[in-house]
Ligand SMILES: C/C=C/C(=O)SCCNC(=O)CCNC(=O)[C@H](O)C(C)(C)COP(=O)(O)OP(=O)(O)OC[C@H]1O[C@@H](n2cnc3c(N)ncnc32)[C@H](O)[C@@H]1OP(=O)(O)O
């Protein structure tokens with residue numbers, strides 16, 4: 001591993017040099033264990049502690065197959081799917097690996113008693129498998145997390161519709177929270193040159209998801225002037241949705257839960273901000289009953305902020321807790337676009353407000369390669385910026401995941417894998433200097 005790191009750090013190793021470095025037989029990786037999936041039985045979701053279920057293990061290097069690449073991971077990030085995996089909710093990810101293992105002999109590699117997690121990376125290609133022509137050893141890359149087989153016709157208009165569509169490092173093994181990762185070569189994209197490894201690794205999953213959900217014609221197809229209600233506007237997804245709204249000439253109405261988070265949104269350029277904790281919205285009276293009066297109070301507040309206008313697009317992901325309110329505050333003909341249900345997946349809303357006002361609910365999930373590429377291109381051009389607040393070592397991934405589970409973080413949380421320290425990997429210093437304030441906006445808050 002030292003030879004690999006030395007070659008990366010030297011910045012003058014050729015593709016042939018990288019191809020000639022012997023690969024280690026094993027590497028360090030963050031895993032969950034199949035024989036521990038019952039460990040949190042009986043505990044409330046909040047009390048399930050990722051620090052207990054996530055392990056740092058030495059694991060064997062997987063065999064490299066056709067169309068694949070082995071990548072030396074310099075940095076990765078914690079996503080909320082790492083939280084779900086670590087607390088075995090809403091279901092254990094080993095079921096996904098077993099199902100994938102039944103697809104082919106090659107896919108069988110993924111069905112193991114341990115699951116190497118992580119759906120982001122920035123690093124350097126070490127080896128490519130047969131049939132890979134677009135990428136070579138030594139390429140500095142980031143990886144998006146869409147894994148597809150594409151053997152069926154279904155996915156050929158939009159690869160997210162492939163019946164064998166999976167999220168790498170969640171529904172497949174050999175993820176990015178590790179020193180080496182196995183990806184399909186069509187997950188690779190160029191690493192933005194003005195960013196460090198940990199900054200480059202942090203946007204991938206959430207930036208691509210927010211791009212499809214809000215900007216793409218597959219999602220809400222946002223246009224200039226739209227009022228966009230963004231839940232969790234300083235969180236992983238929300239910090240990118242806010243940037244897309246601002247950059248696209250829309251008006252974000254940012255919902256957050258503290259004055260510090262409100263300040264971050266303000267510093268990104270948002271003007272209309274609702275502190276849901278200070279204003280104490282209680283959309284549910286009890287476990288089974290919502291309170292439409294609270295939806296109205298929330299809608300009135302939005303109208304105060306917008307000068308009387310309602311919401312064109314809701315960027316939804318909290319789910320059960322907020323969905324009734326989201327449907328209510330959307331304007332006639334408007335769109336609620338959802339990609340998650342953090343607070344519960346059985347949603348309840350008053351359907352009269354949906355059909356009578358011709359609103360639409362759009363389900364959105366990650367992004368196809370083209371959408372992920374466009375989202376990454378915006379980062380590379382300095383039009384959208386990483387929202388990295390803090391970086392942990394690979395050893396401390398459990399703590400990093402705990403922070404995200406408990407909503408103690410801002411923006412994105414990074415993890416150093418092979419990178420010995422923060423700040424390495426910047427190739428375009430001049431461009432970095434032009435964007436340094438925006439790049440550091442979320443740092444250490
Ligand atoms: C990029 C980052 C993303 C995120 O962070 S997303 C948030 C985190 N992710 C999650 O929370 C994961 C969510 N996923 C899930 O919870 C589960 O993944 C699903 C509920 C989506 C699916 O559950 P499942 O058990 O995998 O599939 P089924 O469809 O419920 O059950 C499969 C069986 O049901 C049969 N079936 C499917 N559709 C129909 C139908 N329309 N009519 C009749 N049967 C149907 C199938 O054939 C099969 O059957 P047979 O078990 O016998 O093989």
Ligand SMILES: NC(=O)C1=CN([C@@H]2O[C@H](COP(=O)(O)OP(=O)(O)OC[C@H]3O[C@@H](n4cnc5c(N)ncnc54)[C@H](OP(=O)(O)O)[C@@H]3O)[C@@H](O)[C@H]2O)C=CC1
Pocket residue numbers: 079080081084205206209231232233234235236237238255256257258261276317318321322339340341342343364365366367404407411
């Ligand atoms: N389908 C897909 O492709 C993807 C799905 N996801 C899913 O989206 C969800 C959010 O991910 P991500 O943004 O990275 O997570 P984060 O935790 O980084 O951000 C979510 C934000 O939502 C807000 N929030 C949390 N709970 C509630 C609630 N009950 N009511 C209102 N607001 C709430 C919080 O902001 P505040 O406290 O300031 O209001 C929090 O910061 C997760 O469930 C994740 O699995 C994520 C990426 C891709």
